[in-house]
Amino acid sequence: MAIPELSKMLEMSYMGVKQHCVKLEELGYLKVWRVPRVQVGRPQKLYKLTAKCDPLFPDGGGALVLDLLEGVKNSFGDSAPEKLLFHYFEKERDHWLSVVSAGQSLVEKATRFADARIKAGHFCHCQYSPEEGFVIEEYHHPLQRIFQAYPGLITLETRMIEQTLGSKVDRVEKKGSQGVKCTVYRISTLG
Structure with missing residues (x-):
C-alpha cells in the first residue's frame, strides 16, 4: 500500500506513517518500490511486507x-x-x-x-x-x-x-x- 492509504486506514498523519515505514524498511520488514501511475503524475511509492514478517502473520x-x-x-x-x-x-x-x-x-x-x-x-x-x-x-x-x-x-x-x-x-x-x-x-x- 501507499502511505496515503496506510495513513487513512491507521488514522495517523502522513508523516507519522512515513516515519514508521522508513524504520520498518531499515529493519527489513518492509520492501519499497515505485509504481508508475496509469494517469499522469509521479510514480507512487508502495510498501509491502517482506518474508521477515511471515512468522508474525501465520x-x-x-x-x-x-x-x-x-x-x-x-x-x-x-x-x-x-x-x-x-x-x-x-x-x-x-x-x-x-x-x-x-x-x-x-x-x-x-x-x-x-x-x-x-x-x-x-x-x-x-x-x-x-x-x-x-x-x-x-x-x-x-x-x-x-x-x-x-x-x-x-x-x-x-x-x-x-x-x-x-x-x-x-x-x-x-x-x-x-x-x-x-x-x-x-x-x-x-x-
Whole structure:
C-alpha cells in the first residue's frame, strides 16, 4: 500500500506513517518500490511486507484448504476439488461483477477490479505499456499455495476474470515492472 492509504486506514498523519515505514524498511520488514501511475503524475511509492514478517502473520488457511481438498479428492475422485472450487469462482465472479459494474470503460472496470482485489488480500495494480497494452500485475495472491497444488484452478480464475471484465484475458507469470516475479493479466482492449 501507499502511505496515503496506510495513513487513512491507521488514522495517523502522513508523516507519522512515513516515519514508521522508513524504520520498518531499515529493519527489513518492509520492501519499497515505485509504481508508475496509469494517469499522469509521479510514480507512487508502495510498501509491502517482506518474508521477515511471515512468522508474525501465520497462514493457517492454506494448509486447512489443502487438507480439505485432499480429503475431497480421496473420497470423490481426482476432479472433485476443481468441481468444488468451480462454485467458489462463480460466487467470486458475481461479487466482482457488482464491484466493476459502475465502470464505464474497460480500463475503469479493470482499475476497480484491481482496487477491490487489493482489499481482498491480493497485491496488484493496473498499468499500460506499449509492448503489452493494458495489464494487471499481481505480486501476491492469497490462493497461490492452492494453485500450486491444483493448477487447473488457474484456468477457472482466469475465465472468471474474463467474465467479470467482459474481455479476453491472458495470464502469464514473468518479471513485472518492478523487476520481481509476478502474474500478469493482459487485458484485450479490442472487442
